[in-house]
Amino acid sequence: MTPSRRHFLAAMSSAAYAQSNLDTAINNGRVIDPASGLDAIRSVGISNGVVTVLSPAPLKAKRVIDATGHVVSPGFIDLHVHRQNDENNRFKARDGVTTSLELEIGVSPMKQWIDERRGKSLIHFGASVGHVPARMTATNDTSEWLPAGPAATRAATDPEQVKTLELLRQGLREGGVGIGMGIAYTPFASRAEILDVFKVAAAAKVPIFVHMRGAGAKDPGVVEALQEVITDAAASGASLHVVHLNSSSGRAFELGLSMVRGAKARGIDVSYEAYPYIAGMTQLESAIFNPGFREHLDMDYKDIMLVETGERLNEETFKIHRKKGATVITFSMREQDIDMAMAAPDVIVASDGWITNGKGHPRASGSYSHVLATYVRERKVLTLKDAIRKMSTLPAQRLEKFVPEMKRRGRINVGSFADITVFNPNTVQDRSTYQNAAQYSEGIPFVLVNGTLVVDGGKIVEGVYPGQPVMSKVTI
Ligand SMILES: [Zn+2]
Structure with missing residues (x-):
């Protein structure tokens, strides 16, 4: 280990070290979580598909998203x-x-419908x-x-x-x-x-x-x-x-x-x-x-x-x-x-x-x-x-x-699944019309489903299917 490397590790607090193990950090966005009432600049740390840190200071992670000027919302x-398929998703x-x-x-029937979509869905479905x-x-x-x-x-x-x-x-x-x-x-x-x-x-x-x-x-x-x-x-x-x-x-x-x-x-x-x-x-x-x-x-x-x-x-x-x-x-x-x-x-x-x-x-x-x-x-x-x-x-x-x-889901707090939508409140805009409905919305640069980016830099991420089946747990 070089002296500078040793010095660097010694300087890191244990908390900062843990933060650097995050999969994804969404830094400096305006996090709005209606369930808790939170509406403040926060950085969101994500590990294994779950929100693990909400910090007033920016976080280190394998992938860092700068959300300055953006709203960070629960997905x-x-x-x-109707018609949950790739085109609609x-x-x-x-x-x-x-x-x-x-x-x-x-x-x-239900089971067949769920099985047909398992492992093939960009977003959660049910x-x-x-x-x-x-x-x-x-x-x-x-x-x-x-x-x-x-x-x-x-x-x-x-x-x-x-x-x-x-x-x-x-x-x-x-x-x-x-x-x-x-x-x-x-x-x-x-x-x-x-x-x-x-x-x-x-x-x-x-x-x-x-x-x-x-x-x-x-x-x-x-x-x-x-x-x-x-x-x-x-x-x-x-x-x-x-x-x-x-x-x-x-x-x-x-x-x-x-x-x-x-x-x-x-x-x-x-x-x-x-x-x-x-x-x-x-x-x-x-x-x-x-x-x-x-x-x-x-x-x-x-x-x-x-x-x-x-x-x-x-x-x-x-x-x-x-x-x-x-x-x-x-x-x-x-x-x-x-x-x-x-x-x-x-x-x-x-x-x-x-x-x-x-x-x-x-x-x-x-x-x-x-x-x-x-x-x-x-x-x-x-x-x-x-x-x-x-x-x-x-x-x-x-x-x-x-x-x-x-x-x-439907929340951003420590322990919630990382279903997160990052949008620019000044530019977010639907483009679809009655004449041409098949138009992507703009101003939503990042969307995460269970911590996986499905929209990155305003573009669909190809070949990822993190969507999970949403199923009830009932006995009848
Ligand atoms: Zn109807």
Whole structure:
């Protein structure tokens, strides 16, 4: 050992020596952790995928990231995505999302779905077990994703309902993150059938994530739809999560919000989410567009856009494309209602997006940076800390009772998993549009999933798949 080397080692404190063994250090960023209230310049040390040091002074590590001028946030947790594949995961990661969950429609069978993604996912992934796909299996509806056959067009027989419930229990035993329901896509499911699903959720102590039966301001719309699921939650004891309260409520968003808040104030365990856009996206062949939809949803043919071509529909082209089947964007909401949803501290942000072969809705690729750029920075509808809470901490807390590892996500503290998003609050920006949804967000230079960089210097890191399955631990 040279004298200078000996001198160097002697000069290092034992703490500094330990710090130099860190895998990664994110130095001098503004760390915002809504769960603990921390909002200060800190350096984050990471070892073996876990945050091990939070220091006021810069840290040494094998890889040092200078986060000066940037926000260091817990990675965003999206409770409502569809199509978790490499194409979508890349857009999500570039938008700061470290966990993507398909909790609305869900999947069935569960084990196979998880096994297909193990070791191949850029970000964490998981799904609820879905009433829609289970009912499709039970009624032999062979539609590709959302039902257009028996599951959408008729009541289920008693044996079919028994089979559906058994598939749901099986999916929960295999790690399903709660039960997903899309009652609007199975409109002939009776009230009793739906209540039975809530009872299964209650027995397993998991929530129901539901796209409700009805939507919009006119009866039977969001009021009746909320009355059904709030009553079922109260009667069964199941927890309830209302997906996209914005699109389900339409122009009655304030009323819808008052109902879920009222239920919560009276002891029902209910949560709710919204996406930051005035347009939705769904399948034209689905039951959403059954006769009468224009009156009920305050939507006309011209408000429907074909994702494939960008073409707006009329009565004639509506009929043609509904028969063939098509993914459509629907312009049905008002800016003022989305503002209210974004401002509300208790409304979780979720995207409800997917991209297929470069086509889709801008929310799939831009929801999280859209909130940070438009609603926080430009329009000051909400604070940065509240945005991070709505995009990370609240969704983790919603799941932690039955997915215990979520207690260590959606936070940055010593012991939490290193799911971390580093963004520049002055430049973070969504680029995706209704015409071109397949555009990466900007201003998010670093994203870590379990301590592994998946976005480095603003670019996707190729060939790394640190995403782990998010699974419930329930007995039923
Ligand atoms: Zn939906």
